[in-house]
Amino acid sequence: MDPDAARRVERVPHGGGVDAGLIDFSANVNPETPPGVTAVYDGSLAVAKRYHADDYTEFRIAAGEYVGCDPTSVIPTAGGLDAIRLALSVHVDRGDRVLVPYPSFGEYAREVELQGAEPAFVPVGDLLETDPEGYAMAIVCTPNNPTGSAADADDLARFLERCRAAGTVLLVDEAFLGFTDRLSMAGREGAVVIRSLTKLFGLPGLRAGFAVATGDLSDPMERARLAWNLSTPAAAVGEHCLRCERFVRETRARVASERERMREALSADYDVHPSDAPFLLLDVGDRSVDDVVETARDGGLAIRDARSFRGLDSHVRCAVRTPEQNDRLIGVLSLV
DSSP: OOHHHHHHOOOOOOSOOOOTTSEEOSSOOOSOOOTTHHHHHHHHHTTTTSOOOTTOHHHHHHHHHHHTSOGGGEEEESSHHHHHHHHHHHHOOTTOEEEEEESSOTHHHHHHHHTTOEEEEEETTTGGGSOOTTOSEEEEESSOTTTOOOOOHHHHHHHHHHHHHHTOEEEEEOTTGGGSOOOOOTTOTTEEEEEESTTTTTOTTTOOEEEEOOHHHHHHHHHHSOTTOSOHHHHHHHHHHHTOHHHHHHHHHHHHHHHHHHHHHHTTTSEEOOOSSSEEEEEOTTSOHHHHHHHHHHTTEEOEEGGGSTTOSSEEEEEOOOHHHHHHHHHHHTTO
16 A cells, blocks of 8 residues: 555545434445344354454355355455455556546545556446556446446456456456346456455445455465454354355345336436446436435435446435335435
């Protein structure tokens, strides 16, 4: 990390952390958690009085089976953002340039800048057609946050080949891919894949995730990661969640059904972006974003003011939650 950058780079606003009295549509987190999580967490506390084995073998095996890669390619991290920082700190040097999509997750640019590197912003729809020559890394978020669009698998594969030819590391953030039935890029040569367990499994405060990398990309990341970087409860609960196949199937079905129902209803009043993710991006048009956000709050709901995303000036983002809560959101937003 570049010390000068650390003194000047600002923090990024996010959803979540709202008043407990509000239904939180501002953070894209599953409102449900897998069965058995509490028992696994409680049981892990008994062994948290000693250091966890730093190899995290069982967690790596569960993660490898989940995304379909060799467990030795899995690098455990304290959430997806920890994996993003690790990848950038190892593969990006001061003065490098990194392809960063917009509008997209604001932490990408922040983490690039913290390394003393330069984010080169590209519209998210154009990124996979951009020449990666001359860039240390290219970042793809699929499905993209906040638009919800997933990258076409063939286009992404072709972009990876161009990145490999150019000597550019491709970082693929799949934080929301688990909500879809799309195949992971995990294990592909030349790619670093980032996975977060906290969104799909409804446990954002647990801070569990992992990266997947192979060959020359993997070894320095494994060497550089902090010792014991995944807590004992996070490792135990993460391993448990990764094996909850029925929960994942049911979550995917519910989110797909509810997202389409919400999109259809909200489209009567808003321009709703097509989405493959557990959230919807709404263009409020001539309305005031502040008025939409405040109306939602008055109705007991927190939604995300999306103006903090580069390139958006008239948008809000809403998570897909339970059918009853989604009905309430639809009703409240129809009043603006």
